[in-house]
Amino acid sequence: MMAAGREYIPVIGLEVHAQLLTRTKMFCRCPAEFGAEPNTLVCPVCLGLPGALPSVNREAVSMAVRIGLALGCSIERESVFARKNYFYPDAPRNYQISMYDRPLCSGGSLLFEDGEEEVTVGLERIHLEEDAGKLLHGQGGHSLIDFNRCGVPLVEIVTLPVIRTPRHASLYLRRLRQILRYLEICDGNLEEGSLRVDVNISLREKGDETLGTRTEIKNLNSFKAVEAGLETEIERQRKELQAGEKIIQVTNLWDAKEKKLVLMRLKEGAHDYRYFPEPDLPVLIVDDDWITDEKAKIPELPLARERRFQREYGLSVYDAGVLAAESDIADYYEETIKLTGEPKITANWVMREVLRELKSGGGEIAGLRVRPERLADLIAIVLEGGITTSAGATVFAAMLDSDESAKDIVKRLGLELLSDEGELGTIVGAIIASHSDEVARYRGGKKELMKFFIGQVMKESGGKADPGIAGDILRKRLD
Numbered sequence: 001m002m003a004a005g006r007e008y009i010p011v012i013g014l015e016v017h018a019q020l021l022t023r024t025k026m027f028c029r030c031p032a033e034f035g036a037e038p039n040t041l042v043c044p045v046c047l048g049l050p051g052a053l054p055s056v057n058r059e060a061v062s063m064a065v066r067i068g069l070a071l072g073c074s075i076e077r078e079s080v081f082a083r084k085n086y087f088y089p090d091a092p093r094n095y096q097i098s099m100y101d102r103p104l105c106s107g108g109s110l111l112f113e114d115g116e117e118e119v120t121v122g123l124e125r126i127h128l129e130e131d132a133g134k135l136l137h138g139q140g141g142h143s144l145i146d147f148n149r150c151g152v153p154l155v156e157i158v159t160l161p162v163i164r165t166p167r168h169a170s171l172y173l174r175r176l177r178q179i180l181r182y183l184e185i186c187d188g189n190l191e192e193g194s195l196r197v198d199v200n201i202s203l204r205e206k207g208d209e210t211l212g213t214r215t216e217i218k219n220l221n222s223f224k225a226v227e228a229g230l231e232t233e234i235e236r237q238r239k240e241l242q243a244g245e246k247i248i249q250v251t252n253l254w255d256a257k258e259k260k261l262v263l264m265r266l267k268e269g270a271h272d273y274r275y276f277p278e279p280d281l282p283v284l285i286v287d288d289d290w291i292t293d294e295k296a297k298i299p300e301l302p303l304a305r306e307r308r309f310q311r312e313y314g315l316s317v318y319d320a321g322v323l324a325a326e327s328d329i330a331d332y333y334e335e336t337i338k339l340t341g342e343p344k345i346t347a348n349w350v351m352r353e354v355l356r357e358l359k360s361g362g363g364e365i366a367g368l369r370v371r372p373e374r375l376a377d378l379i380a381i382v383l384e385g386g387i388t389t390s391a392g393a394t395v396f397a398a399m400l401d402s403d404e405s406a407k408d409i410v411k412r413l414g415l416e417l418l419s420d421e422g423e424l425g426t427i428v429g430a431i432i433a434s435h436s437d438e439v440a441r442y443r444g445g446k447k448e449l450m451k452f453f454i455g456q457v458m459k460e461s462g463g464k465a466d467p468g469i470a471g472d473i474l475r476k477r478l479d
């Protein structure tokens, strides 16, 4: 039966695994570190040796509670760890300890903005589990296993199937990553796999509420990959459905290089894992005091901060979004404002100079030599009219490599604004003499050429001329 011309609506759900920044692993005291020699951070528990008993890492539970509270979930006072049985070389016990029918957090939602539109994505659950080991394939025809990652704590954050477009999926992820970083519970590194995204996707026919068969895409290690993978899969399903084909439940991998989906496996249903409550662990009890403690650790979250930046500092939506994206940059910005008292001008300096430097140098703001006090000093000199904005950028660049004060650098580089009428008069005289054409046109009524003359004065003075005084002199001589 041909079904061409029918309209289909994508139904997308996301499962995000976030590696928690705990000091030790989920069920043992091995360090949860990365980059160590393979198989050096292991013990009988995370190696799954017979008789070794797990115990729960309290800090991991605290972090999971915090993300749950930040996303408005209800925190279950009693939750249950469960065994997810599967046989694979990266899981030495042949099961993973996860949570199944009684997760730690349920419900909740995440809010983001798409232009003017506010979008709320409902969550199904958030639960704790442990990571598997790492397989290194193709080592001289062999595969090697590193168990260091085995047992590292993860939270899995699962949305309801309510996302409608690939773009919304990516906006959801960006916001979620920001929140995890604000809470300091995950570094959010998609490329290195500390934040991993799996998407579920099905199409339903317009006007029909029945969900279609869903497929899964794994290995989406950038926001771009999430959008591209989803777009490709939506198109594929649409074509199949329009050709009257049935969608088969599969798991695909996204090949970012070739920009195509690669079949990984036919998907097993949940029953294949034969979940049952973990007999080696008690019921996890989180009481009200614990929840109150975690609530107190939650800082102002990114969306709230963005909105406050718009309201309090008069920033545009875009500028507020850029400055509030990372809490350390937002802190830096606000510390600088306290000293300058000029939110908008300070925003320009942080976005133009500070963020450009961080982008080009790839560094963190904590390592930036120009601390808020030094930036505020520089901004003050520009505002007092001591130097031009472009000279200010030169001073900023010099401050990155020295502890010299902005004032001293201005002096050393000879960047003080040229406001001496005699000197400016000489420059203006020379420009009028060498641009007789433009002078004639200006005097003939083309007044907008004033900008050109001021530009020439700036050029002649090496960017140091005080544009106000230069303009006055020009007008006096030309009009």
Ligand SMILES: [Zn+2]
Pocket: 025, 028, 029, 030, 041, 042, 043, 044, 045, 046, 047, 151
């Ligand atoms: Zn261990």
